[in-house]
Amino acid sequence: MWLRTRCELTFDFAVATPLILMLRPHGGAEQWVGREEYRLEPYVHACEFTDSYGNLCQRLTAPADDFTIVTSADVQVVERVDTAPGAPFVDIESLPDDVLIYLLPSRYCESDRFGQMAAEIAAGHTLGYDQVAAIAAWLRHRIRYVPGSSDVPISAVDVNLRQAGVCRDLSHLGIALCRGLSIPARLVVGYLHALAPMDMHAWFEAYVGGRWYTFDATQPGSAGGYVAIGYGRDAADVAIFNQFGPPANRTSQQVTVERLD
Incomplete structure (x- = not known):
């Protein structure tokens, strides 16, 4: 489209x-x-x-x-973002050099605090894409998406405590959980067709199966319409x-x- x-x-x-x-x-x-x-x-x-x-x-x-x-x-x-159920986890030693930075804790994604929680959420799922899909589903059902509720970025730890946030906040928590499983994840900011209310939007991508895949805990299904303008470790990189x-x-x-x- x-x-x-x-x-x-x-x-x-x-x-x-x-x-x-x-x-x-x-x-x-x-x-x-x-x-x-x-x-x-x-x-x-x-x-x-x-x-x-x-x-x-x-x-x-x-x-x-x-x-x-x-x-x-x-x-x-x-029209629809790519999905790949079963896409495998990529061993750290096989990751491209420019992907490695997305494994590390960052200002708003304290992944070193989420290893155990991530393992519990992803338990029973195949390593890789299916684990990230389980994290996105958990976010969608457990963290309230409240558009316009905050103008200031908050960290994954704070989002988990509040159990609510804007699109950027849910993405921060999703990224921290992915990195807690040694799955590279990054924040994306841009536009989304038919977003309500309309504004700039944020989602996250995870690196599994040798490429980046889109995940958005604020939206159901896999509809497309995303226009990316910035990628980074978290909100500090994509203002x-x-x-x-x-x-x-x-x-x-x-x-x-x-x-x-």
């Missing part, structure tokens, strides 16, 4: 403020970018780089007062904007995802 994504961010800055943005999708195994638009109002010079996770990032200094960022893209994505200096006053954020075909 073809989707048109659009994100408009408006800020009111007290002073000129350096920003690092992550708002451009790029082609991957399950998406193809056919058209893009990127506007800065008022216009300022910006440059782009690729971070250590392969994400397209933009650097600029926003002027004081009102500043608006508008991005739009037409992206072809899969759609980071600002430096006095706190940013974000006056509005509007997100739309429209099906084109």
Whole structure:
């Protein structure tokens, strides 16, 4: 399917403020970018780089007062995400070098605290994909998904204590549980068609059977419509904007995802 994504961010800055943005999708195994638009109002010079996770990032200094960022893209994505029941666990010594970092504890995914819990949740399931599917099912039934309940990332430990959270929070706990079983897992941020209420979205991927697979504990089934814009160990790596200096006053954020075909 073809989707048109659009994100408009408006800020009111007290002073000129350096920003690092992550708002451009790029082609991957399950998406193809056919058209893009990127506007800065008022216009300022910006440059782009690729971070250590392969994400397209933009650097600029926003002027004081009102500043608006508008991005739009037409992206072809899969109708249904790939599933692979029975896909095997990949031995650590066989993992690609760039996947190893997703085995380690990180700021919001304290996987060293979840080994026993993960083993209990995944008990009786075949090593690999089926274990991750069991974790996603456990999250879906045990952790309440409450959109809009938090603007600040919380760690997997806190999510487990609260038993509730936004999409990012459920993903943090899922990632920590996967890593507790020595299954590489990473956070993805982007868009999801037909998400309600519409906003930016987060889910996680696990590396089993020699590739990454999508898991989303906030959604039933395996429907597609995902557009990824950032990958990382946790929310610290995939913020759609980071600002430096006095706190940013974000006056509005509007997100739309429209099906084109």
